[in-house]
Amino acid sequence: MEGSGKLSEKDHAIIAEEESLLQQVQDGIKTTIEKRKINMNLIAKRLEALRDEASTAKTADLPALFDQMNTQRALIERSPDDALPERLSPYFAHMQLEEQGRKRDVLLGHITFLDTAKAPVIDWRHAPVSRIFFNYREGEEYEEELPGRLAEGVVTARRIVTVERGELVHIITPERSYTKDDQNNWIVDNRHALPSLMGGAGTASRSTSIGTGQSGSPSPDIAALLDPEQYRLLNSAVDDPLLILGGAGCGKTTVALHRMAYLNYLDKKRFAQNRMIVIVPEPGLVHLSGKLLRSLHLNQVQITTFEQWISQQARQLIKSLPKRVYKWTPGNVIRFKRHPAVRVAFEELVRQQVDELVKTFEKKLPGSDAAAKLLQKRTDLALLERLELAEKEYIQSLPGQDSKSKQQRIAVVKKFFQETRKNLLNVANDRIDLFSNREMLEWIVKHSDGQLSEGMIDQVLSHSLEQFNKSSQQRYSNIDASKLETIDGKSLAEEDADELAGTIDSEDFAVLLELHFFKAGRASTGKGRLKQYTHMVIDEAQDLAPMERNVLGRTLHPDAAITIAGDSAQQIDPSTSFDSWETVLDELGVTRVSANHLTTTYRSSAPIAAFAHKVLGPIAPRTAPTAIKDGAPVSFSNFKNDGQMSLMLNEALTDLILNEPHASVAIIAKEIETAKKLYDVLRDVPKVRFVPDGDFEFRPGIEITDASQVKGLEFDYVIVPDASYNVYRDKPEDRRLLHVAATRAIHQLWVISQVKPSPIIEGDEFHDQPASAPG
């Protein structure tokens, strides 16, 4: 391995020390498990004896005996390795502290374990000790308030270790790092050295344009790497919302999930795993964050995409919603439905429904003028609350004193109101009135501050009308099935399977939940309604629409903590626009707090981070995040045509996969159609996969996808295959898309254009990196 050298005596000593510490911890865990097993046997014997005693005991003695048996049984049910660190990977960091001339070793892991002779393993969330680890470097003097004393000393060693399958494989010290190679020999690792560039700038005509040899190196537990600022954030006040902002790869998701683990440690009951949730934008991120949550021992925390979550919530509260969600809703219809102006239509809709209701009152409830007036006038209350008032008013106004006939009349009236409430809350049907009524749509456009146009109305109307049509199967349900065959022998139902009729749009769920709340008021949430969470992490919050954030906010328990992570430079959803983080907090219904900015980017190398910052042009934040690792320059290639490009890609990717079989590569096109075309020409390259629906495999290989699916993800190498003048225009949304695609790369980025590069990457600032000659 390049950069590896002979091990010095000091290196050998460090490695030996770490191996010995690990051995001691593993032995300690083994002994504890054995001791517990022996205890278990004793308990089982004791239980047997108690059972025998009970079979001959006097009745009066039985309760006491049963109590004892229950206690023993509870002890047996406790797993023998309950709350012990995993033997195969018991800790991830080691520090040595010297206080008043005495040295002691402390190991940091996910579960505290004190039964080792030399070094205890401390849960990283245990504040007093871990504070020293996260806040001080090796050689630094520390002063920290520990329980009952002020600890003063020096950090004499601070090492990050990786234990895989019970074996120490990687040690990072401030000066060097060591890795075990394939032959099980320790070598000095070159991970801090400047990576050698195998391809890179100006290499369009070379056979290998990508690959730095850095993929597949062992990765330390991320909890060991948290920087002091990240550590401070995850420890911040529980009751204040935590808003974490920062450029791509600055560790926003990492901090948010570690905070979840920290809160769970602080208060297991309040922050029980089943009361916490992580909301992410894409299925890929569910997988990635799920992995991190599992490593933090949070296996039961729900992690879901917003889309999946909102559909579940809506179906729980609103009955008879169509089962099928339409997947190809036109962009303008999505934009329309996600616009907050839709809310103004709620008032109009309710006004119309109240008018109808008043007519029904006139017919069915004689003498109900006062009740009807309440219903119409008390617009300060939600419809359901008004209805309750009207009911009370009407019942009170009924003549007669407690007579049987009056009681009967009251029962009828109550039933009427009950039915009315049920009908009004069945907002599934209101979808039709909202989106297939031209006047209503015009009303929405009028209140959209010019963001929605008249032209969209027809699109929404025709989409909705087709959607509200019954599916062919329903329409023809009373016709002989054989007559429903089409010319090619398929049944009409099959023909219709992918069609619009009888479906619902994903965007409808938030609208309907908000409408439900608008009508029901406080009765819409709370017990028996939407689940209430005590901690919610919202990742990539910039892409949610206002009404969607409103719904999320309504599921926060009054006692809830919330962590919001986001980056407005990565707002790429074309159907909504980002206003400000204050607005986001307001929409979630939480207190306004100041944002915390993370400014170090850990994912991408410095050249990639610099490129991604420049891509943002006029919308870039004032300062670029600081990258901690250097790396290969960004490669640029310009090809004359598709054929030339696919030839080069084919060759470069095949080489890369052969040279670096553990590498993960993403080819990220702007549009999924481009990705599909590329896949068709590259399908013979080994390990190549097309990802149209966020279903990344997270194993070595090449995934071809589009920019909308990669939020929050990362790959060793990224290729942008379509940075051409006619694809990425000089528009903020295109800049953000290219920025997101570029910042997915860890080691190297290859930017390809055809005919002419995009104006976004043509400014003078890009020319300090030599651009390749056209291929």
Ligand SMILES: Nc1ncnc2c1ncn2[C@@H]1O[C@H](COP(=O)(O)OP(=O)(O)OP(=O)(O)O)[C@@H](O)[C@H]1O
């Ligand atoms: N202090 C750190 N030291 C080393 N690596 C870190 C540190 N913090 C985070 N990382 C790593 O950096 C990468 C990016 O982290 P993360 O995904 O949390 O960033 P992010 O800000 O959410 O990025 P994005 O906005 O692109 O989703 C991950 O691989 C993570 O493990």
